[in-house]
Amino acid sequence: MDDESTLYELEFPVPHVSGDEGDGPVLVHALEGFADAGHAVALAAEHLRDSLESELVATFSADDLIDYRSRRPTMTFSGQEFTDVEMPSLTIHAVRDNAGRPFLLLAGAEPDLRWNHFVEAIRRLSDHFNVSSVVGLNAIPMAIPHTRPPTVTAHGSSPEMLGDLPRWGSPLKIPGSASMLVELRMAQHGYTTAGLSVHVPHYLSQAKYPAASATLIESLATVTGLDLPIGALENAASTVRTQIDTEVSGNAEVEAVVAALETQYDAVTRAEEAPSLLASDEALPSGEELGAEVEKFLAQAAATGEGTDPVDNGPEDPSDDGDSPGDDRQ
Numbered sequence: 001m002d003d004e005s006t007l008y009e010l011e012f013p014v015p016h017v018s019g020d021e022g023d024g025p026v027l028v029h030a031l032e033g034f035a036d037a038g039h040a041v042a043l044a045a046e047h048l049r050d051s052l053e054s055e056l057v058a059t060f061s062a063d064d065l066i067d068y069r070s071r072r073p074t075m076t077f078s079g080q081e082f083t084d085v086e087m088p089s090l091t092i093h094a095v096r097d098n099a100g101r102p103f104l105l106l107a108g109a110e111p112d113l114r115w116n117h118f119v120e121a122i123r124r125l126s127d128h129f130n131v132s133s134v135v136g137l138n139a140i141p142m143a144i145p146h147t148r149p150p151t152v153t154a155h156g157s158s159p160e161m162l163g164d165l166p167r168w169g170s171p172l173k174i175p176g177s178a179s180m181l182v183e184l185r186m187a188q189h190g191y192t193t194a195g196l197s198v199h200v201p202h203y204l205s206q207a208k209y210p211a212a213s214a215t216l217i218e219s220l221a222t223v224t225g226l227d228l229p230i231g232a233l234e235n236a237a238s239t240v241r242t243q244i245d246t247e248v249s250g251n252a253e254v255e256a257v258v259a260a261l262e263t264q265y266d267a268v269t270r271a272e273e274a275p276s277l278l279a280s281d282e283a284l285p286s287g288e289e290l291g292a293e294v295e296k297f298l299a300q301a302a303a304t305g306e307g308t309d310p311v312d313n314g315p316e317d318p319s320d321d322g323d324s325p326g327d328d329r330q
Contacts, residue, residue, distance in 0.1 A: 004121040007065065007114070008058045008092075015055040015094040017102045017129050024130030025094070026103040026224045029122075030137040033110035034177040038200035038209030040139035043233070044216045045107035051229050053096045057104065058125065060090040065111035065118060092125070098227040104129065110178045118178065119185045126191065133161065133192040135224060136179045137216050142199035145261035146244050148269075150215040154223070156194030157187040161223050165196075194223055203257075204244070211237035 017025045030045040048054075066088050076084040090108035097103065111118050126134065135156075144151065154165035179195070187193040196219045198212045214233035221228045248254050 004117055004124055006061070007117060007121045008060045008125070010058050011056050015057055017057070017094045017104060024132040026226065027106065027122075027126055027129075027131045027134045028103060028137065028220065028224075029106040029134065029179060029182055031090075031106070031110040031177070031179045032108065034175075035138035035140055035179065035197070037139045037141040037202075037205040038207060038212045040198055040200060040209055040212035040216055041137045042107075043208060043210055043213040044137055044220075045105060047213060047230075047233055048095055048105055048217070048228065049093055049107070051232060052098070054093045054105070056091060057094050058092040060108075060111075060118075060121075062088050062090065062109070065090065065113055066109060067112035070112060071109070098229060101226060103224070103226060104131065115178050115181055119181050122182055123186060123189055126186065131191065133158075133194070133224070134183065134186045135193070135220060136183050136195040137220065138179060138195060138197040139200050139212055139216065140197050141202035141205035143261060144199050144201055144265050145258050146201045146204060146209075146211075146241065147258060147262060148265045150212045151199045152215055152219045153197050153199070154194060154219070155197075156183070156192075158192045158194065161192060161194050163222065165219065165222070196220060196223070201261075208240070209237075210234075210240060 028048075030041045032039075032042045036042055071088065073088065074086045075082055088109035090111065091106075093105045093107070094102055095105050106122070125131075142151075152165060153168055154162045155168065156162055183193045183195050196216060198216045198219070200209050200212045210233045214230045214237055217228050217230050217233065220226065248258060
């Protein structure tokens with residue numbers, strides 16, 4: 001047995017993933033970790049699985065892919081004994097959109113180890129299921145305000161697939177991720193690939209930010225033609241927006257930072273140069289000023305101990321950064 005096939009276990013019987021016309025499914029990869037500001041990728045994947053019909057297709061071996069000492073699993077202690085553990089998981093589900101069209105959703109913890117073997121396993125599974133295209137979801141912190149709609153930049157091997165979505169527009173060298181490697185290698189193997197990166201207000205990158213998740217799914221629907229729901233995420237985004245506005249209101253320093261970001265955002269939007277959010281000529285507070293105010297904001301949010309979970313509408317601190325996935329292995 002080859003190394004790649006030992007990385008995952010297929011369900012039996014394997015769910016049917018071909019369309020009515022016999023066409024292959026889109027593969028959507030939503031890996032948490034390196035590029036998941038605002039937990040937008042994790043929230044988007046959870047929303048798709050929970051709001052649409054889905055079946056488990058394959059489970060990857062966390063023992064082979066995850067370094068537990070760098071991302072230690074959360075364990076529950078009763079005061080006398082250990083009662084539970086939340087192990088990281090990485091799975092593929094077959095999901096059907098609102099119109100019944102199937103797609104594959106690879107979601108969970110970004111692998112720490114064996115990236116090349118992991119990507120080769122994805123390629124083999126894609127060949128097996130006759131995958132038509134591959135789309136990755138990412139979320140990155142940016143200097144944008146929470147008072148404006150999240151923006152998206154796109155990249156990939158097919159300009160036609162990306163349509164009118166904004167591009168980065170200039171060459172970059174950046175630290176790699178497993179998601180980026182999937183996009184690169186799959187394109188090299190002849191697959192049509194795309195990547196969608198939603199922008200999250202940098203001062204909320206550790207909080208759950210469902211507005212970004214809704215934008216990601218809306219953009220995913222645009223590039224794939226899938227009919228995907230976003231209503232629950234939009235409702236959650238409205239709730240979170242109210243929470244943030246309450247925290248910001250009355251804090252002159254934070255309000256000034258948000259106002260400066262609004263000025264920059266609006267100027268860029270008017271000029272239709274969304275990618276230039278990376279480097280604008282608009283005057284902004286210094287890095288030290290931003291950092292200080294962000295720290296104040298997050299500290300104040302944590303101190304209140306009040307919040308609403310953006311998906312479940314249960315109690316949660318809006319600055320909570322813990323979201324360890326459970327273990328779906330069979």
